[in-house]
Amino acid sequence: xxxxxxxxxxxxxxxxxxxxxxxxxxxxxxxxxxxxxxxxxxxxxxxxxxxxxxxxxxxxxxxxxxxxxxxxxxxxxxxxxxxxxxxxxxxxxxxxxxxxxxxxxxxxxxxxxxxxxxxxxxxxxxxxxxxxxxxxxxxxxxxxxxxxxxxxxxxxxxxxxxxxxxxxxxxxxxxxxxxxxxxxxxxxxxxxxxxxxxxxxxxxxxxxxxxxxxxxxxxxxxxxxxxxxxxxxxxxxxxxxxxxxxxxxxxxxxxxxxxxxxxxxxxx
Amino acid sequence: xxxxxxxxxxxxxxxxxxxxxxxxxxxxxxxxxxxxxxxxxxxxxxxxxxxxxxxxxxxxxxxxxxxxxxxxxxxxxxxxxxxxxxxxxxxxxxxxxxxxxxxxxxxxxxxxxxxxxxxx
Numbered sequence: 001x002x003x004x005x006x007x008x009x010x011x012x013x014x015x016x017x018x019x020x021x022x023x024x025x026x027x028x029x030x031x032x033x034x035x036x037x038x039x040x041x042x043x044x045x046x047x048x049x050x051x052x053x054x055x056x057x058x059x060x061x062x063x064x065x066x067x068x069x070x071x072x073x074x075x076x077x078x079x080x081x082x083x084x085x086x087x088x089x090x091x092x093x094x095x096x097x098x099x100x101x102x103x104x105x106x107x108x109x110x111x112x113x114x115x116x117x118x119x120x121x122x123x124x125x126x127x128x129x130x131x132x133x134x135x136x137x138x139x140x141x142x143x144x145x146x147x148x149x150x151x152x153x154x155x156x157x158x159x160x161x162x163x164x165x166x167x168x169x170x171x172x173x174x175x176x177x178x179x180x181x182x183x184x185x186x187x188x189x190x191x192x193x194x195x196x197x198x199x200x201x202x203x204x205x206x207x208x209x210x211x212x213x214x215x216x217x218x219x220x221x222x223x224x225x226x227x228x229x230x231x232x233x234x235x236x237x238x239x240x241x242x243x244x245x246x247x248x249x250x251x252x253x254x255x256x257x258x259x260x261x262x263x264x265x266x267x268x
Numbered sequence: 269x270x271x272x273x274x275x276x277x278x279x280x281x282x283x284x285x286x287x288x289x290x291x292x293x294x295x296x297x298x299x300x301x302x303x304x305x306x307x308x309x310x311x312x313x314x315x316x317x318x319x320x321x322x323x324x325x326x327x328x329x330x331x332x333x334x335x336x337x338x339x340x341x342x343x344x345x346x347x348x349x350x351x352x353x354x355x356x357x358x359x360x361x362x363x364x365x366x367x368x369x370x371x372x373x374x375x376x377x378x379x380x381x382x383x384x385x386x387x388x
Contacts, residue, residue: 025295025379025380025381025382026289026291026379026380026381026382027296027377027378027379027380028285028289028377028378028379028380029376029377030281030285030375030376030377030378031374031375031376032281032374032375033373033374033375034274034277034278034281034299034307034373034374034375035274035277035373036277036281036375037277037280037281038277115270115273116270117270117273119273147270147306148270148306150306151270151274151305151306151307151373152270152273172353173353173354174353176304176352176353176355177304177305177306177352178306180304180355207353209363210353210354210355210356210363211353211354211355211363212339212355212356212363212364212365212366212367214364
């Protein structure tokens with residue numbers, strides 16, 4: 001079924017297909033992404049990262065699933081090996097940025113007020129407050145929300161969706177847009193599995209696969225340090241891949257970029 | 269919630285198009301939304317008048333159509349319809365599929381009121 005090129009129009013239904021246009025009116029066929037301005041800004045951000053050889057990673061999850069704790073543990077583990085910077089997004093407070101700065105790492109807090117997600121323009125503004133010289137990995141900790149952040153490209157190279165074991169293993173089935181767009185899924189707080197008998201990591205993984213998503217599922221506890229090695233290995237492999245891409249003059253969009261839109265010729 | 273941001277982005281984009289074509293107003297805006305785009309058409313339609321107030325799109329009608337979810341199986345090659353949280357192949361059941369329709373968020377057409385003198 002095609003509503004755009006007119007191939008479904010027959011002599012019988014043509015009179016319904018082409019409504020008379022009011023005098024003086026002109027129809028313009030546009031066929032471009034509705035978030036074009038955001039996407040243009042996101043490309044600009046990505047080019048900025050690529051020029052500096054930085055890997056940009058967007059962390060998304062519900063509030064309280066352990067994004068900041070994962071970052072704290074990651075920064076500790078990578079100290080002396082890789083330089084990290086963080087952009088934090090929350091409706092209010094500098095709390096998360098302060099937690100990151102306490103680890104000796106530059107952090108900028110975006111206070112969104114009432115906005116439920118970060119967009120590419122907010123991240124661009126934040127970049128003006130940050131010195132990215134020598135940075136290897138920039139983490140963007142999105143606003144805690146399993147819905148809206150999934151629709152906005154920020155210029156990152158990879159998306160992480162966190163799912164803590166206290167949330168229920170069917171979250172990927174309930175929030176498919178978010179989990180479909182994840183390049184890696186982190187199942188966090190696994191140290192609590194011992195006392196939670198109703199969360200099955202295998203079931204969570206099956207729900208992710210049913211979204212046609214082949215992303216690695218990383219099970220870890222940032223507090224106890226369990227499973228961190230696989231997460232750090234994934235990060236290192238992503239950074240190596242980013243450096244290889246930069247050397248070859250290529251870039252990578254996260255999985256969130258709608259493939260369908262590309263196939264519809266909406267966005268180059 | 270974020271539909272208002274999307275509506276503002278849409279109004280900006282339509283405003284740019286109106287400016288480029290020398291239009292004095294916009295009659296109709298048609299968008300196509302897939303269920304996997306993460307945007308609810310009815311909420312976008314509710315947010316639209318708020319975003320459009322005081323812009324060339326102020327009196328425009330927003331028409332949105334829902335795109336079906338269609339996946340192509342990487343294993344058996346079949347193209348089948350799917351559910352937002354079950355993007356598996358309808359023919360062989362394999363999860364290794366790619367979405368060919370259903371995640372788009374596209375401004376399809378705008379109908380502009382262009383004064384004759386502004387035409388080129």
